[in-house]
Amino acid sequence: MTAVDRTAIAGSGVAAMAAAILLAEAGAQVDVFEAKPELSALGSGITLQGNALRVFDRLGVWEAVRDAGYVFEGLNLRAPGPGAPIVAELPDVKTGGPDYPAAMGMYRPDLARILFERAEQLGVRVHWGSKVTGVEQAGDVVRVEVNGEPAGEFDLLIGADGLNSTVRGLIGIETTPEPTGMGIWRSFVSRPAEVTRSELYYGGPVYIAGYTPTGEDTMYAFLVEKAQDRVGVDDDQAARIMLEESQAYQGPWEQIRSDLAAGAHVNYTWFTSHIVEAPWNRGRVVIIGDAAHSCPPTIAQGAAQALEDAFVLGELLTSRDTLDQSLWDEFHARRIPRAHAVVEASVQLGRWQIEGDRDADAPGLIFGIAHKMAEPA
Known part of the structure; x- marks a missing residue:
């Protein structure tokens, strides 16, 4: 029993592929339309909280994800300056429950590959180089246009x-992401043996410096700065900027700088935020994941929230036989x-x-949200 027999999905990120897997597993026909020409082989790392890992288990990919990444517990805070001393060792809330690690890091392209292979195994048809360009609704039918053609x-x-x-x-939602005033440099580098969990440095020339292990020999490092126009910065210039901005940070940053000097790839993006108010659907078209909400990765919940969108939507669509207003009401109430x-x-x-607010209770806010996320979506 499913509320839909034929579903089209625009995009191929974690939300898209999770929804595709859940629907295909229930016997629905699923077509994924992705504007990119192929599965991306580029990217840096991603931090995944326990509530994301719980969804991966439901998708049947948890073991593959775990084996491809690096699981860990807790978070270290270090100070800039000589020796980069650890000033706090914070425990993590197990947002996925006791059966999963508190968090893990992994290489983004590996996650994309694992989800794609699971979807393909279930019969999902993925169309590369196919951008959804038009939508028309008539009763219970959604007519989809791709690359200008039906x-x-x-x-x-x-x-x-x-x-x-x-x-x-296309469905008339005007809410769009807005810059938050921060930009982030990211690079995929080698992991020093001493790095066994995420570590953050507050203070110094940038807002935040940090890194997260993604494998036995890999991790991704990042610097969060005031958002700037970095258009036109080439790979060599990007690496030089990371080298310069990280000089105040020691400890594992010494090895990170060696990798940057040797040619490690660097990318740059601005932080954005937005959330579309209810409803996220217009008739039989609905947005989820980054299309519906975005936020800075300051508590590393972006991927988890996208996965939860897909999980809740998939659960409702595969447990009911009608796509009606009560389904949408429950979806919005839960998400x-x-x-x-x-x-x-x-x-x-x-x-x-x-704002440089040194009196703010950042740990209290982080732990408060973590405890909320520990309750299943």
């Missing part, structure tokens, strides 16, 4: 096509307050950094 009729279209979602605009809490807390943490 692509078929579906019972549902899920817009999981990211921050700059085309589907969001929007939770996503709101994460977005607001993530933005607040960044704002405190920008």
Whole structure:
């Protein structure tokens, strides 16, 4: 029993592929339309909290994800300056429950590959180089246009096509991501043996410096700065900027700088935030994941929230036989307050950094949200 037989999904990120897996597993026909020409082989790392790992288990990929990444417990805070002393060792809340680690890091392309292979195994049809460009609804039918041409009729279209979602605009939702005032440099580098959990440095020339282990020999490092126009910065210039901005940080940063000097790839993005108020659907078209909400990665809940969107939507669609208003009401009741809490807390943490508020209770806010996330979506 499913509420839909044929579903189209725009995008191929974690929200898109999770929704595809859940629907295909229940016997629905699923077509994924991705504008990119192929599965991306580029990227840095990603931090995944326990509530994300819980969803991976439901998708049947937890063991593959665990084996491809690096699980850990807790968070270290270090001080800038000589020796980079550890000033606090914070425990993590097990947001996925006692059966899963508190957190893990992994290489983003590995996660994309694992989800794609699971979806393909279940019969999901993924169309690369295929951008959803038009939507028309007529009764219980959604007519989808891809690359300017008709692509078929579906019972549902899920817009999981990211921050700059085309589907969001096609259904008349005007809310879009706004910059928060911070930008982040990221690089995928080798892991020193001493790095066994995420570590953050507050203070110094940037807002936050840190790194997260992603494998036995790898991790990703990042520097969060005041957002700047970095358009046109080439790879060599990007590496030089990270080298210069990280000089105040010692400890494992010494090895990170060696990797940067040797040519480690660097990318740069701005932090954004937004949340679409209810409803996220217009008829039989709905947006989830980054299309519906985004926030700075200050509490590392972005991927988890996208996965929870897909999980809740998939659970409702596969446990009912009708796509009606009561389904949408339950979906919004379970997802929007939770996503709101994460977005607001993530933005607040960044704002405190920008304002230099040393009296702010950042640990209290982080742990408060973690305890909320420990309750299943």
